[in-house]
Amino acid sequence: MSTLEVTQRRSGNGANKKQLDTLRSLGLRRIGHTVRIKDCEQARGMVHAVRHLVEVQERR
Numbered sequence: 184m185s186t187l188e189v190t191q192r193r194s195g196n197g198a199n200k201k202q203l204d205t206l207r208s209l210g211l212r213r214i215g216h217t218v219r220i221k222d223c224e225q226a227r228g229m230v231h232a233v234r235h236l237v238e239v240q241e242r243r
Contacts, residue, residue: 188240189230190217198236205232 191211195203209229210218220226222241230239 185222186219186242187222187226187230188217188219188242190238190240191215191236192238193236195236198233202233202236205229206236209233209237211237 189209189211191206191214194214195206198206209220209226219242230237
């Protein structure tokens, strides 16, 4: 199963509460922080909601 490597590239300052909650749910805490999450529909939906704040790479 593949995973997504998600890195926070921009600050959450100015983002609405829902986007901040999504960042926290993904496990991201600060700029430059990287997490690996299982590639599933729910994870892709969360990443899509904050796509302007993160960078994503697909890993196998």
